[in-house]
Amino acid sequence: DAGITQSPRHKVTETGTPVTLRCHQTENHRYMYWYRQDPGHGLRLIHYSYGVKDTDKGEVSDGYSVSRSKTEDFLLTLESATSSQTSVYFCAIGGVGQPQHFGDGTRLSIL
């Protein structure tokens, strides 16, 4: 398996609280991605990174921010969580022209 670890695996929190999800890779890939998975939508890209301190928005970036201070770590932050952000979040890594490999996902519930 590609060396990707997501933490936490599960989290329950309340509306309005900040939440940070972590993605850690041991593959030294330049590109990292955050997706969310919702019923009827498949996976949708939130943000991605193409290097340390280099990030850009994806399809559903509103309400999310990211940071990448080291090659191996890509953080996704919900500054003030809302119920609409209840979802399963996946981190992925991949090289140019290569299929992306995914972490095991984080199930986030916002009450």
Next chain:
Amino acid sequence: AQTVTQSQPEMSVQEAETVTLSCTYDTSESNYYLFWYKQPPSRQMILVIRQEAYKQQNATENRFSVNFQKAAKSFSLKISDSQLGDTAMYFCAFMNHGQGAQKLVFGQGTRLTINP
């Protein structure tokens, strides 16, 4: 923007049967990649098969094969001799060819159940 459509939300077949999952996509690009991912109840996203648009030959991985029709923008997955372990959600995905970060665009998924 590219879009991917999977028109079959759910499918169910008997063990050992052959099943075909449909996927269509829309793009103005001529060179790109297509993938099928499998997501079993464990929630892992597992790459099943990959197709490069400039290759006319259909990709095959053991019991899994694709029917890639570039002009029709169709990319179906055929599972032969289906097994109970094939029960999962299946996602079709599109990725542009080129340099830089390459984002995946997913279809909505097809839930496949293999019955004993």
